[in-house]
Amino acid sequence: MSLKAEVTLHTASLRRYALVLTRDPTAADDLVQETLVKAIDKADTWQPGTNLRPWLFRIMHNTHISELRRAKTRSDAAPDLPEPVVQDHQHTQLELKQVLQALDQLPEAQRKPIILIALREMSYVEAARSLDVPLGTFMSRLGRGREALRKIVSGVTAGKLAVLNRKGNI
Amino acid sequence: MTQDTNTEQDLGLDDDLMAYVDGTLSPEKMAQVEARLARDPEARAATASWRHHDNLIREMAQTADDLPANMRIAALERELATKLQARKRRAFLMGPALGRIAASVLIFTAGWGAHGLFSSSSQLRGAEYPQFVSATLTGHYALQYASMQQAEFQPEDLDMALDWMSERMQRKIDSPKLERLGYEVESARLVSADSGPLAIFHFRDRQGDRVTVSITPHAPDKADYALRVVRLDTDSMAYWTDAGLDYSIIGDVDVGQITTLAAAVRE
Structure with missing residues (x-):
């Protein structure tokens, strides 16, 4: 595969990842563009022969963190991520909305491993490298994050069932 | 960690369960x-x-795959690919491998290596040596051949190899097109021969049979070679001159197949 084809392939992955991070197509494309601009500036730091994907994702992570810091400074509060780009009329989309809202409640250190692995485009080792953390740390954050996400989502579901029960709907 | 009973907190730290969900278990x-x-x-x-x-x-x-194409991203992709290609080439040219190759080229005496290489098979055939002597001679000539080699490239670096070879030969070199005949390029080399730089491309088909193609600038004081097909002991060979370049192709195939392969290279 030529380098051009490889870059195109990885950019599509970056766009998918950015969309989950930002929940907004315009913000996702802005993040991808900023990532590519930085990658062009840092091209000399890439080691030929090593996998390009973790290198690009690492740049995106750093770019995203900088953007979150800027947003925090602007709003003097944790960034309010835009609503998910989903419609509420389908059950799976409701579920997705719940999962994305639950993801937002997790610390950044747990959220990113979950998304990276959910995309199924990187191995554990590559994903850990892209986040610049040891593999053990990555696995621990992934596992704890998945369990925390499960508890939040199941808590939300249980809460909704309780409300419906109180209303006598079920 | 593998266990039959878990607290909720433990489950997230169970590598087996993680790997099970992610499909990475044996x-x-x-x-x-x-x-x-x-x-x-x-x-x-x-x-x-x-x-x-x-x-x-x-x-x-x-x-995200259904989002409209973003022209700015496409332009940045192209710019990044160009930058990375340049980075790759620079790293290769400044790397330790090429340094060693350059050193070996410096100590190579032009002409001697080529003579040794191309006369080796006839010497081995003409004399009846014990097998270990033949093996030693083969090793000796292989080393001579290695010292003639300026660089070797893997298939993924072929574009870079062609640029570099073209620069060394001071003319545009294209990769022989044998893919439609079922051959894939295995490696490419640039060798210093008596006649000048020689680009060698090694191909292999699905059965593992190899074909080698060489390209070198044609000597201006010699007439062009018309296409000639030769049957050797076990191999067939074809060679010719085209547009200031001499080509040869050799492989363990019959005369008809080598002619087909030569035609594909000439296209």
Whole structure:
């Protein structure tokens, strides 16, 4: 595969990842563009022969963190991520909305491993490298994050069932 | 960590369960984990939930593929690919491998290596040496051949190889097109021969049979070679001159097949 084809392939992955991070197509494309601009500036730091994907994702992570810091400074509060780009009329989309809202409640250190692995485009080792953390740390954050996400989502579901029960709907 | 009973907190730290959800277990380990899940409802619920959440997140991510094309991103992709290609080339040219090759070229006496290489097979055939002597001679000539080599490239670096070879030969060199005949390029080399730089491309088909193509600038004081096909002991060979370049192709195939291959190179 030529380098051009490889870059195109990885950019599509970056766009998918950015969309989950930002929940907004315009913000996702802005993040991808900023990532590519930085990658062009840092091209000399890439080691030929090593996998390009973790290198690009690492740049995106750093770019995203900088953007979150800027947003925090602007709003003097944790960034309010835009609503998910989903419609509420389908059950799976409701579920997705719940999962994305639950993801937002997790610390950044747990959220990113979950998304990276959910995309199924990187191995554990590559994903850990892209986040610049040891593999053990990555696995621990992934596992704890998945369990925390499960508890939040199941808590939300249980809460909704309780409300419906109180209303006598079920 | 593998255990049959878990607290909720432990489940997230269980590497086997993680690997099960992510499909990275061996078949044997997968069977073990599935047996465990059959008797551990909490672990079963956790893994089902993790997998379901992953699927939802992935489906959401894949909607990015339906977003309109972004021309700015496409332009940045091209710019990045160009920068990385330059980085790759620079790293190769400044790398330790090329340094060693350059050193070997410096100590190479032009002409001697080529003579040794091309006369080796006839010498071995003409004399009846014990097998170990023939093996030693082969090793000796292989070393001579290695010292003639300026650089070797893998298939993924072929574009870079062609640029570099073209620069060394001071004319545009294209890779022979043998793919439609079922051959894939295995490696490419640039060798210092008596006649000047020689680009050598090694191809291999699905059966593992090899074909070698060489390209070198034609000596201006010599007449062009018309296409000639030759049957050797076990191999066939063809050579010719075209547009100021001499070509040869050799492989363990019959005369008809080498002619077909030569025609593909000439296209």
